[in-house]
Amino acid sequence: MQAQGYRIIPVNPNITEALGEKSYHSLLDVPEKIDIVNVFRRPEFVEEVVEQAIQLKVPAVWMQEDVVNPRAAERARQAGMFVVMDRCILKEHRARFG
Secondary structure, eight states: OGGGTOOOOOBOTTOSEETTEEOBSSGGGOOSOOSOEEEOSOGGGHHHHHHHHHHHTOSEEEEOTTOOOHHHHHHHHHTTOEEEOSOOHHHHHHHHHO
16 A cells, blocks of 8 residues: 555554554554554454544544454444445455556
C-alpha cells in the first residue's frame, strides 16, 4: 500500500517503528488525522480499537481477513463509520486498481 502512495501509521504498543514510520501505543496517541483504521488484531481486541476510532471520528474501519467481530462492526456502523470485515485491503485494492 505504501508503494501505491498510502501512508501507513503503525499502532502497536510493542514496537517503536514499522515500515519506516514511528509506531504509536494506541490510536489516541496518533497526532494527526486518521482516514481509515486497518485492524490486524484478534477479534476479541477489535471493540477497543473501534471505540478509539469512534472517539477520533475516523470515517472507516477495515478488519483484515479472519478478523470478525460483528458487535464491534455494528458499534462502528451505529457511529456512522464505513465498515469492512474479514477482507484484505491490499487484495481489494489490487482487484480494483491493479
